[in-house]
Amino acid sequence: MKFAVLGGTGLIGSQVVKNLGAAGHEAVPHSPSTGVDLISGAGVAEAVTGADVVVNLTNSPTFDDASPAFFRTSMENLLDASARAGVGHAVVLSIVGVDQVPELSYYRAKTLQEDLLKAGPIPYSIVRATQFMEFVDAVLSWTADGDTVRLPRTPIQPIAAADVAAAVTEVAAGAPLNGVLDVGGPDVYPLDDLGRLTLSAKGDKRSVVTDDSAGMFAAVRGDVLTTRDGARIAATRYTDWLA
Template sequence: MKIVVIGGTGLIGSKVVARLGERGHEAVPASPRTGVNTLTGEGVKEALHDANVVVDVSNSPSFQDDDVVEFFRTSTSNLLDAAGAAGVGHYVALSVVGADRLPESGYLRAKVAQEELIAASTLPYSIVRATQFFEFAGQIADSATADGEVRLSGGAVQPMAAEDVAAAVGGTAAGAPVNGIAEVAGPEVFGLDRWIGTVLAARHDPRTVITDPQARYFGALPDRELLPGPGASLARTRLSEWLTRQ
């Protein structure tokens, strides 16, 4: 199958392309680096020519509320139009576990808007909702740092390795459309504060993690909203194993 991976040169996308290629599929990475811009539509029609499946793991270059909503609405609309015209038989998108439960987060509202556009289209589709990635721990710490302290709540998360996210997305792309949502998550539950503190300690980062119940995570105050439901598929990679590999 020809599978076009939008965002195929990024963290998750490059891993999806590699996995699909190993399975014998024609996996084509598409991103601004390859001349495909889903915001302007440049190169999209050409990239989707003869594609059987489209996988969208792209992300907004800005996380400001208005910017991220505009990105996902415009990008997804352009992709859906081009995929429909190309006769694509399966549209796969990566989203976030709990996106619909934390509307105070602009980023998560944008992901819900993306999901709704896909579900309302005429294309067969699969939405893979994943939990937070281990690889983003440093970015989360940086966004929560002030005066050398990292202020995070104890809100529960069940993070996972990017490799496991890519495996779930690639497996979904190679299978039949579910016309719904599938959840994937890591094998362990942490508080945001404990997860990030563990990673920083392993990296000998001198910053102190302060537990602050009022600390926001991308605009939201999560409790257990970011945890997957009982039907989620659980990845095998534990945080300690991932840290050992780094």
């Protein structure tokens, strides 16, 4: 099969392209660097022409109030071009629990992206992943101040990007789910404890202060960012990944 992978040069997209190629498929990566811009529409029709499956792994450049406009425009442009090209399956990567945190602009934007896909003209699949292990350092940086990092006790279920890419690859190569598959890592940590574990493993002498008002994840209520029954649990443990 032929796959058009939008965002195909990024962290997940590049691995999905590699995985699909190793399985004998033709997977073509597309991004602004290859001349394809989902916001302006430039190159989109050409990118999806002849594709059996479109995989959308693009992301908003910001997490703020501008993100809904990004996802609306990008999805509308992609779905329109894909429908005209006769694409038979559209896949999007989203976030576990994304529709349970309306307080966050970015999560509302990703929920909008899902809703546009569900209402669109193409059979679809949505892969929702928990928080990437590769992004933990960035999360710590958001609330770092001198020798301390302030973090809430929000339950987090970190998953390796390679495991996310494997799930996206499998779903994209299969029949449309017309639904959602949740994927997550094997262990759940309170975010403050995850921060302590991470700093200790790296020999970082900063201390973590538990602060349930600190950072983006302070808006999350309960354990909505962790998987439920029926989810696929990946094998890679955070401690092994750190090592």
